Amino acid sequence: METRELRYFVAVAEELHFGRAAQRLGIAQPPLSRAIRQLERRLGVTLLDRNSRAVTLTEAGSVLLNEGRAALHAVDAADRRTRRAARTAAGGPELVLVTKAGASSELLRKLLDAYAAEPDAVAVEVVLCGPGEQQQVLRDGRADVALLHLPFDSTADFDTEELQTEGQVVVLPAGHALSARATVRLADITGLPDLPLPRWPRPAGDYPEGPGPEVHSSTQLYQLIALGRAAAVLPESSRIHLQPDLAAVPVVDAPAVTTVIAWPPHSRSRALAGLIRAATRL
Template identity: 40%
Template sequence: MDLRQLRYFVAVAEECHFGRAAQRLHMAQPPLSQAIRQLEGELGIALFHRTTRRVDLTDAGRAYLDRVQAILAEVDQAAHHARRVAAGAVGHLTLGCVGSVTYSLLPTLSRHLAAELPGIDFSFRGEMLAPDQVEALHSGAIDVALLRPPAADLSLTVHTLRRDRLVVALPAEHPLAAMTQVRAADLADLDLIMHSADRHAVMHDVVLGVLRDAGVEPHIRHEVGETSTLITLVAGGLGVAIVPEPVTALSLDGVVYRPLIRPEASIELAVAHRADRAEPHLARTIDVIRRLF
């Protein structure tokens, strides 16, 4: 018994005529009649009442037809699903995002992915520092990372998406808030709120580099792991912070943002995944993200 015999049986059952069933199957009638007899022989039952004018299902044939139609439908669905998997149209992926992406880009990104790849189930983890994202990529906790390089790990594939300018987050009542732009030198002797050095935040080293290039020795008052916490502390008047420009999407009462100049600095945003991952749905997702940016 094979699927071909089952499809022959369904055609004869639905047409109630060997000639019409043969035409539907684009084959001659004698081999069709022989295939049905072989099927009945293998089952040990009669599936049809045959007359010179028509063919009718026996009670056993009707019962068999219901199951065979369900089997063939499952086979067709399995083939369809396998083709969609091979095309990268279905699957599940978890994306990890740095804080600035969480607040500025994630709403647009999630809508864009849902529209372009509706068969893929996406979940998101926000407020992840780059070292935590790299570790999560290796463990499989996330599949794709939107992070701030450097990610010096040869086991990862990293694509730069764009560069974001740095801005200064200030308490609204701070004297520098009256300026249209802020120099790095203006931050000398001010309390700074920074991403955590203990957690190896990329922004920590970037901010130190910008300030020291301007001859400013930073006075760090608080170090935090989450961008939302950092901006909340600025709103509370506990210090100032240098952040990527997309953080300005996190609008809180009591905080204003001003462009950073002299030196004018920026930081890369990249998408990363494990180099040994080559699933079609992962590749399609990376392609959509790169085109979006």
């Protein structure tokens, strides 16, 4: 199969409409239809059932849609990493690390300092993203390594090393009735009508959320909490970011959060190996 044919098929399978798929791809509809028929002949299967009213996927088509997406992601990742290697040879950053904005800040600082002290250390570019986005940025080749947080982020298809495990706290406006307590339970938080848990944009992995306002950054989240519009359950290490108008109370029955460093298992980068060694020594 050709990459071009896979891209054509995935577009049709996602749109379930040849006209919309052709517009999305920026090509005319007749060559798109011919390419799909050629792909079906080569595979010896029917991928799409077509009639005058609808286009539907066959069982074989559903399988190729899932496999095709994964293959195209791998091709795109190879493209990005190859281009980044060329930029590195020209003096650009040699490693790209992605992490959730506002998370594991102290750990990340220690990691970068420890790695920079290594005799063969290279430059590290840090990319900050929203909740649940780190694994996709790593998977599609925009980063070489990521800090992920279990049980919220997926580590499927990555190699990992555990770095730290911590409890969770609920972050509240200072002066709220719960802020005077030594500990709380999840049931105490989920029933608060005045401080709903926020909603995260998709994809956000398995991060807990509620009916509150949608948030896109830690800065926005902390401001909403200070205004009395939301509360949030966050790792213990988030205390480092709290201003005087916020309070944090341990949540005794919240799951522990484990920070892991993750990377593609096929990576052969010496610089990445050095960063992993520095991380596991912390």
